[in-house]
Amino acid sequence: MANRIDHLGIAVRSLAEAEPLFRTLLGQECMGHEEVASEGVRVAFFQLGEARVELLEPMSSESPLHKSLEKRGPGIHHVALQVDDVPAEVARLKAAGLTFVGEAPRPGAGGCQVAFIHPKSAGGILVELSDGAHGGA
Numbered sequence: 001m002a003n004r005i006d007h008l009g010i011a012v013r014s015l016a017e018a019e020p021l022f023r024t025l026l027g028q029e030c031m032g033h034e035e036v037a038s039e040g041v042r043v044a045f046f047q048l049g050e051a052r053v054e055l056l057e058p059m060s061s062e063s064p065l066h067k068s069l070e071k072r073g074p075g076i077h078h079v080a081l082q083v084d085d086v087p088a089e090v091a092r093l094k095a096a097g098l099t100f101v102g103e104a105p106r107p108g109a110g111g112c113q114v115a116f117i118h119p120k121s122a123g124g125i126l127v128e129l130s131d132g133a134h135g136g137a
């Protein structure tokens, strides 16, 4: 079961260029930065109540996010749902016929477990499952 939206992942070409816009838009300062080497991204996050907005910048042209930006440009990249038990949810959804991107679950930022449901299985939306241990990407 999904409990709440953990964060929105927003693809940007450059954190340095996008952060001022989101500081203005959200009326607050960025809460921190993180590198998630496993996903090839640098993250800047803003806290919005229980949820966060995460700006994602590709670390290199090898990053899957780089390819996504080439194809679709900047914008909403994924929606992350907070679940209590990522492996259990992955098993439940796999049994229901949904497919995942890459290895699922896998370690995300901040010691949490994450899994990405393929957009073809989720109404065209890349959905991340996270245990919400304040990581992700």
Ligand code: ZN
Binding pocket: 007, 008, 009, 054, 078, 080, 128, 136, 137
């Ligand atoms: Zn994420």
